[in-house]
Amino acid sequence: MGNRAGGRRTGPKCIAIVGPFASGKTSLLEAILARTGAIARQATVASGATVGDDNPEARAHLMSVEASLATTGFMDDDLTFIDCPGSIEFAYEAEPVLAACDLAIVVAEADEKKIPALQLIMRTLEEHGIPRVLFLNKVDKAAIGVRATLKLLQPASAVPLVLRQIPLRKDGIVIGSIDLALERAHIYREHAESEIAPIPDDEKAREVEARFSMLETLADHDDALMEQLLEEIEPPRDAVFDDLAADLRAGSVIPVLIGSAEHGNGVLRLLKTIRHDAPDIAQTRERLGLGETDETILQVVKTVHTPHGGKLSYARVLAGSIADGAEIVTHDGRTGRVSGLYRMLGRNQTKLQNAGEGETVALGKLEEVRTCDTLAVGKTPPPALATPEPPQPVNAVALRPHERKDEVKLSASLQKLAEEDPSIAIEHQDSGETVISGHGEMHLRVTTERLGSKFQIEVDSSRPGVPYRETIRKGTTQRGRHKKQSGGHGQFGDVVLEIRPLPRGSGFEFTDTITGGVVPKQYIPSVEAGVRDYLKAGLFGFPVVDIAVNLADGSFHSVDSSDMAFQMAAKLAMREAMPACSPAILEPVMKIEVFTPSDATAKVTAILPQRRGQILGFDARPGWPGWDVVEAMMPQAEIGDLIVELRSATAGVATFRASFDHMAELTGRLADEVANAHGKAA
Ligand SMILES: Nc1nc2c(ncn2[C@@H]2O[C@H](COP(=O)(O)OP(=O)(O)OP(=O)(O)O)[C@@H](O)[C@H]2O)c(=O)[nH]1
Numbered sequence: 001m002g003n004r005a006g007g008r009r010t011g012p013k014c015i016a017i018v019g020p021f022a023s024g025k026t027s028l029l030e031a032i033l034a035r036t037g038a039i040a041r042q043a044t045v046a047s048g049a050t051v052g053d054d055n056p057e058a059r060a061h062l063m064s065v066e067a068s069l070a071t072t073g074f075m076d077d078d079l080t081f082i083d084c085p086g087s088i089e090f091a092y093e094a095e096p097v098l099a100a101c102d103l104a105i106v107v108a109e110a111d112e113k114k115i116p117a118l119q120l121i122m123r124t125l126e127e128h129g130i131p132r133v134l135f136l137n138k139v140d141k142a143a144i145g146v147r148a149t150l151k152l153l154q155p156a157s158a159v160p161l162v163l164r165q166i167p168l169r170k171d172g173i174v175i176g177s178i179d180l181a182l183e184r185a186h187i188y189r190e191h192a193e194s195e196i197a198p199i200p201d202d203e204k205a206r207e208v209e210a211r212f213s214m215l216e217t218l219a220d221h222d223d224a225l226m227e228q229l230l231e232e233i234e235p236p237r238d239a240v241f242d243d244l245a246a247d248l249r250a251g252s253v254i255p256v257l258i259g260s261a262e263h264g265n266g267v268l269r270l271l272k273t274i275r276h277d278a279p280d281i282a283q284t285r286e287r288l289g290l291g292e293t294d295e296t297i298l299q300v301v302k303t304v305h306t307p308h309g310g311k312l313s314y315a316r317v318l319a320g321s322i323a324d325g326a327e328i329v330t331h332d333g334r335t336g337r338v339s340g341l342y343r344m345l346g347r348n349q350t351k352l353q354n355a356g357e358g359e360t361v362a363l364g365k366l367e368e369v370r371t372c373d374t375l376a377v378g379k380t381p382p383p384a385l386a387t388p389e390p391p392q393p394v395n396a397v398a399l400r401p402h403e404r405k406d407e408v409k410l411s412a413s414l415q416k417l418a419e420e421d422p423s424i425a426i427e428h429q430d431s432g433e434t435v436i437s438g439h440g441e442m443h444l445r446v447t448t449e450r451l452g453s454k455f456q457i458e459v460d461s462s463r464p465g466v467p468y469r470e471t472i473r474k475g476t477t478q479r480g481r482h483k484k485q486s487g488g489h490g491q492f493g494d495v496v497l498e499i500r501p502l503p504r505g506s507g508f509e510f511t512d513t514i515t516g517g518v519v520p521k522q523y524i525p526s527v528e529a530g531v532r533d534y535l536k537a538g539l540f541g542f543p544v545v546d547i548a549v550n551l552a553d554g555s556f557h558s559v560d561s562s563d564m565a566f567q568m569a570a571k572l573a574m575r576e577a578m579p580a581c582s583p584a585i586l587e588p589v590m591k592i593e594v595f596t597p598s599d600a601t602a603k604v605t606a607i608l609p610q611r612r613g614q615i616l617g618f619d620a621r622p623g624w625p626g627w628d629v630v631e632a633m634m635p636q637a638e639i640g641d642l643i644v645e646l647r648s649a650t651a652g653v654a655t656f657r658a659s660f661d662h663m664a665e666l667t668g669r670l671a672d673e674v675a676n677a678h679g680k681a682a
C-alpha cells in the first residue's frame with residue numbers, strides 16, 4: 001500500500017462542474033472564483049451577476065442555459081472550470097466539455113426528486129471514464145443527515161460514493177465539517193477560509209465510525225489496507241491520502257465532499273482535493289486514446305459568437321502549445337489562422353501570446369472550426385477524437401420573422417446559433433417556414449430568445465405543420481376535355497382516366513392502355529404530368545398518395561392539341577373525379593420509444609393513450625437499471641408537445657425517440673378539423 005498515486009499531478013487542469021438542475025453548480029463556480037481571488041465578491045444566481053451566467057437568457061430563467069468557462073489560479077495551479085447547465089434540455093452542452101476535461105465535480109444535494117437526473121449524469125461520466133468527485137451541496141439546509149443522503153444518492157452511481165467529510169453540527173445547524181482523512185475539524189466562516197480546529201470530544205465516536213467506513217471502501221482496492229483494518233492497525237495517514245488519490249484517478253470510487261456553495265463553505269477543501277488528487281493532462285490523453293505525441297493537439301469544447309469580438313472557439317490544449325497567429329488544421333482538413341488567444345473568465349477575456357499543454361483558452365476568428373473539432377498546429381491534420389452525436393430532437397417550433405426583410409438574416413443567424421449549439425436542427429420548409437428542433441420547451445424558447453438578444457430579430461413562433469396526405473377509398477372513371485377556341489390557334493386535349501386506390505405506402509402509379517393512337521404517344525407523358533401536378537394538392541389541399549391512374553381513352557386534334565392542352569385535360573379529369581373517389585385524410589403515425597425511470601412508467605403509459613397513442617408494451621431498458629422503455633404508436637400530430645407532459649411526469653428526465661411508421665386514415669371530427677384548418681371544407 002501507499003504511493004499508488006505517485007504524488008500530486010502538476011500542470012493546468014480542466015474541471016467540468018456538472019450535476020442535476022439547480023443543485024448549485026453556478027453558485028459553486030462563483031464561490032470558487034471568489035475564494036481564489038479571480039473575482040472580488042461572490043455574486044448570487046438570483047442577482048443575475050454570476051460570472052458564467054451573465055447573459056439575458058440565464059438571467060431571465062434563473063438557470064444555466066449554456067456551458068460557461070472560467071480560468072483561475074489556486075496556489076500555483078492553473079485551473080479552468082466549466083460550469084455546465086443541469087437541465088436535460090441543455091445536456092448536450094456538457095458532452096464536448098466532458099471529452100476534454102480531467103475531472104468532473106458532480107454537484108448534488110439531498111433531494112430525492114433529482115436522483116434520476118443524477119443517474120443520467122453519472123452514466124455519462126462512467127461512459128467517458130471521467131474521474132469524479134461529488135460535492136454534496138446545500139448542507140446548510142439539508143433535512144437529513146449526510147449518511148442518509150449518501151444512501152439515497154448511491155443507486156445513481158455504479159461506483160461507490162465514499163464520504164470524505166462529515167458535518168459538524170451545533171444546535172442542529174451545520175457549523176463546519178470534519179475531514180476523515182486529515183482527522184480534523186473545519187469551522188465554517190461565511191465567505192472566508194474555515195478555521196481549523198481539533199475534533200470536538202463528543203464528535204470523536206462519530207468520526208471514528210465514519211472514518212472506518214471510508215477506509216473499508218478504500219480497502220477494496222488495497223490489500224495492505226485491508227490487512228491493517230482486519231488486524232486493527234492504524235494505517236499511516238499518507239497511505240490513506242494516496243489511496244484516495246489513486247481511487248479517484250482510477251474512477252473506482254467517488255470521494256464525497258460536503259459544503260454550501262452559496263455560503264462559500266467547503267470550497268477550500270474541494271480545491272485542495274483537486275490540487276492533490278486530480279489527474280493531469282497525460283492521463284486525460286490516455287483516456288482519449290491519444291498517447292504521447294510531439295504534435296500540438298487541441299480539442300474544441302464550445303463555440304461562441306460574441307457581439308463585438310467575432311467568433312471564439314474554446315479549446316483545450318491536449319498536447320504541445322499554441323501561439324496567437326498560429327495556422328491550424330482540423331482533423332478533416334479545414335484550416336484557419338488563430339487571431340486572438342484569450343484566457344476566459346466568463347465573458348471577460350485576457351489576451352495571451354501563448355497557451356501551453358493543459359490550458360483551456362479561447363481562439364479567435366476560426367471561421368471554419370466547429371465544436372468537437374480536433375485541431376493541430378501546422379498542415380498535418382490530427383487524429384479525430386470521438387465526437388459525441390447529439391440525441392434525436394424531441395420537439396420543434398416553426399419561426400417566421402416579424403418583418404419579411406429579416407428572412408435572410410434569420411437563416412444566417414440560426415446557422416450561427418446552431419454552430420454554438422449543435423443540438424438544435426434547422427429545416428427550411430417549402431411553406432416558407434423555418435422549423436427548429438431541439439430538446440425541450442425551454443431549449444427552443446432560449447434559442448428563439450437568442451435571435452432577439454444576439455441578432456435583433458423578432459420572430460413569431462407557432463407549431464410546425466403536420467405532413468398530412470390525402471388518399472382515395474374508391475375508384476372511378478372520368479373524362480376530362482380541355483377545349484378552347486380563341487381566334488387563331490385553339491387548344492384541345494381529351495382524356496379518359498381510370499382511377500383506383502392503391503395499398504398504403506404505394507405512392508403513385510401511372511399507366512396507359514391507349515390503342516390505335518387515340519392519344520398520340522408524345523402526349524402521354526403530358527397526361528401523366530397533368531395528373532402529377534394535380535396530386536400535389538388534392539381536395540383538402542394535401543398531396544394525394546396511394547393512387548393509380550390509367551389513361552384508358554381520349555382523342556386529339558391534329559392542329560390544336562399540345563402538351564399543355566393534355567396536361568390541362570388530365571388535371572380537369574382529376575379534379576372532377578376526386579369527390580367521387582371517397583377521399584380521406586392520412587396522418588403520419590410514429591413508432592415511439594419513451595425512456596423513463598421505472599417508478600414513472602405507470603404515468604407514462606397513462607399519458608400516451610390520452611394522446612391517441614397505442615401502447616405496444618414496456619420493458620426494462622437494457623443496460624439501464626431502474627429505467628423502462630415504453631413502446632407505442634403515436635400520431636405525429638400528438639407528439640408535438642408530448643415532451644412537456646413527459647418531463648413533468650418524470651422529474652424532468654424522460655426522453656423519447658420517434659421514427660415514422662405508417663400513414664393512417666384520419667376520421668370523424670379530427671378529419672374535419674384538419675380539413676377546415678387547411679382552408680378547404682371536407
Ligand atoms: N441553501 C442553499 N441554497 C443554495 C446553495 N447553493 C445554491 N443554492 C441555491 O440553489 C439554487 C440554484 O443554484 P444554481 O447555482 O443556479 O444551481 P445550478 O446547479 O447552477 O443550476 P442550473 O445550472 O440551472 O442547473 C439557487 O437558488 C441558489 O441560491 C447552498 O449551498 N445552500
Ligand SMILES: [Mg+2]
Pocket residue numbers: 025026027063064083084085086
Ligand atoms: Mg448553473
